[in-house]
Amino acid sequence: MKLSVVILNYNAAAFLELCIYSVLRATKNIDSEIIVADNNSTDGSLEMLASVYGDRIKVIVHEENYGFSKGNNVAVAQTQGNYLCILNPDTLVGEKVFEECLAFAQAEPKSGFIGVQLIDGTGKYLPESKRHVPTPKVARNKIMGNDRGYYFKEIGHNERGKVDVLVGAFMFCNKRVYDDCGGFDERYFMYGEDIDLSYTALQKGYQNYYIGDQKVIHFKGESTIKDKIYRKRFFGAMGLFYDKYFKQSLLEKKAIALLIDIMIVVKSTQRTPKKRSEDEMTLVIEEENFRLKDVTNHFNLESFREHDTSNSIIIWDVKTISFEDIVDFMSKNLKIKYHFLSPKRDFYIGSDDSTTRGEIKYVQ
Template sequence: MELSIVILNYNTSAFLELCLYSVLKATKNIEAEIIVADNNSIDSSLEMVASVYAGRVKVMANDENYGFSKGNNLAVAQAQGTYLCILNPDTLVGEKVFEECLAFARRPELVEGKATINLGFIGTQLIDGTGAYLPESKRHIPTPKVARQKMLGNKKNYYYHEVDQNQRGKVDVLVGAFMFCDKKVYDDCGGFDERYFMYGEDIDLSYTALQKGYENYYLGDQKVIHFKGESTVKDKVYLQRFYGAMGLFYDKYFKQSALEKKAIDLLIQGMIAFPKSTKNSDRNEVTEIVLVTDDPTYRLDKITCWSLEQLKGKEAIGVQIWWDLKSLELTAIMKYMSENTKYRYRFIAQKRDFCIGSDSNRSRGEVKQLQ
């Protein structure tokens, strides 16, 4: 088995359905297995997988919510692939992403020109549901000083600006929504630290790889849509887990004086008690829906229909664009979205019975039934 793709799911049935569709398209030329580990979802996730993807996806149904780290580790223990990809269920992958990652994993020296590279983890450029670049795709090690600056609004040293958004290069920290590696690297690093229930585990694993002498790489020319937040309600529990993970990371790796530790703890407590408000979207209100499809037989009642080529030549202010995934390539869709981040987008499932999308990377997306 060449590649194992592990998708840890929790109550994301609609997003998971489209994620799996994109993964199956992207692995049609690869000997791959897809493992969905479900953390005791109470929605229709397991029923959907059994109905839509029977025989094409392996399922691990956990009897409780083990969190991100343990849930993934349990699934990876069953993985048979030489290579491994940890993938979020609220993602859509381009058709060539896995092939490019495999090619790079076999010949990483083609980027750096080194005779040998001790390759650790590989990440890609992540964009949100509006096409906007997500800077957490590549980050520096969040030392206490860097993290304090970020929490106070100075993000300059947190994100990895030395490698351009669209380039390939060595970085420190990747994001857990998409982490590709040789399975031996994952095992050598001990997998995700299960003291992290959710958040911070990707930083920890990236840093562990660096400490073991591995080098992590970012492939900026490969895109993955990460809708974000579909498995998480942004409540006080979320904030406690998010900032608590930062405290765990510092305690584990950075020696601090009692005064420094107290200052960090107080800052974390303040961030939990007084969270930043979520800004409303500054995108134009939707006045028209446009179906974009390359299938001349597919139409929706009372909805304007354009081909992708027609869309490229039009101004779409006030338009919500509905992508027909059954007839369009995700790579082409993501290219358009990255160049037109001011619009709103929805993705029609392959069965054309519902669509999903998100206009903000800070809140849950939308699922709309079409039939």
């Protein structure tokens, strides 16, 4: 088997449903398997998987929430593909993404992990797509709000090239690389494990790559409520990374620990979604006779490109519009509110920005 796609899910049923649909489209011409590992969800995820996808995917049920690292490691141990992609449930992949990653990996035998350009639900580039190794100095600056040296800016968003650190929402590799690196360090429950694994690959002589011309939508944070527990895990992971890879004096360790504690208490990562005044909704669909309730306009893709979208909420019909076309339009038309209609057309999802949870609206 050529490829195994592993999706770790926790209470993201609606987003997971569309994610799998996009993966099925993207693996149509690849000998592959899709494995969903569920971290003890309580939102009906397992029921959705059984009713919508049945035996087209393999489901691993965890009896408790193992977190990101262990949850993925358990699933990866059961994969059969020569290549592997770790994928978040709140992502949508284009039809050519896996083919491009496979071709790149085969052409670069010393490649470690391969990442792509992630964009949020408004089409905006996510800078965590490519990062430098967060040395103590770089990470301290990052915690204090100075991103200089943290994000990898030596190559452009749409370019290809060598980078240090990739993001766990999409990590592609030869399976032997994952095994050689020991998988995700299970001391990380959530956050930081992608930095750790990327750095481990570099330490073992592999080179990580970023393929910026391939884009993946990452709604981001859909599986996570950004409360104090989130902040503790997020900033605590940085301290674990320091302890593992960088020698520090006792004074330095105490200073970093104190700084992390302060950030856990005072830094708020939760935002109130912005209210939008638009009342015109536009459905983009390649089916003439279908109409969606409460939607003002219905266009096919060709006519839609000529339509003024400045005051519209866009709903994409993923059943008839390719993800490649959707991503291309979004990345060129930022700050518009986008939604995605499920293949069964019984709900649509979307996310206004990368710091708030997405929303789900069921069709009457």
